Amino acid sequence: MDTIMELDNIDRIIDKHHGEASALLQILLDIQSENRWLPWEALARVSERLAVPLNRIQHIATFYKAFSLVPKGRHRVHICVGTACHVRGATRILDTVEEAIGIKPGETDLDLNFSLETVNCLGCCALGPVMEVDGKVHGKMSPVKTSQVLKIYE
16 A cells, blocks of 8 residues: 555544544545545545445545545645636636646646646635635736746645
8 A cells, every 4th residue: 555545544543533433524534634535445444443334435425525536636726716716817827727737627637746626715805816725825816926836836
C-alpha cells in the first residue's frame, strides 16, 4: 500500500473516535483529509473495525460530494461561479485555470498536483471573481493574476 494510507494510520483515526460507528462520517473525513481520497482498502478497514456493512460505507462515500473515491491532487483549486463572481468574469478565470493545468472541473491532473472544482459560492462575493487554492482565498482575480497564483503551487 505505497500510495494508500497504512492500515496503522486508519486504525489510529478510528481509535481517535473510540471505534464508534456513530463517528463514521468524521472518520471518513479524517481519512480523506490525510490521504486526499478514500481508497477501497481504507473503506474495507473502516467497515471491519466499526462492524458497518461495506456497502453502507460506499453509499455514504458516494452520496456526499465532500468524499472522493479517486485520488485527488495535492492542491485543490475551487473557482466560484456564483452570480457575483460570474458577472465579474469567473468564466475567464476558469478558462485560464483549465488551460494552465490542463484539466476540466471534476478532474485531477496526471501528476496528482491539482484537482479542479467549481463551486456556487465561497462566501466572499465582494472579492469576485474568486479562486480558492487549498483553502486560501484569492480575490479580484484576472487571467494574469490567476496564472501567477497557480505558479506558486506548481
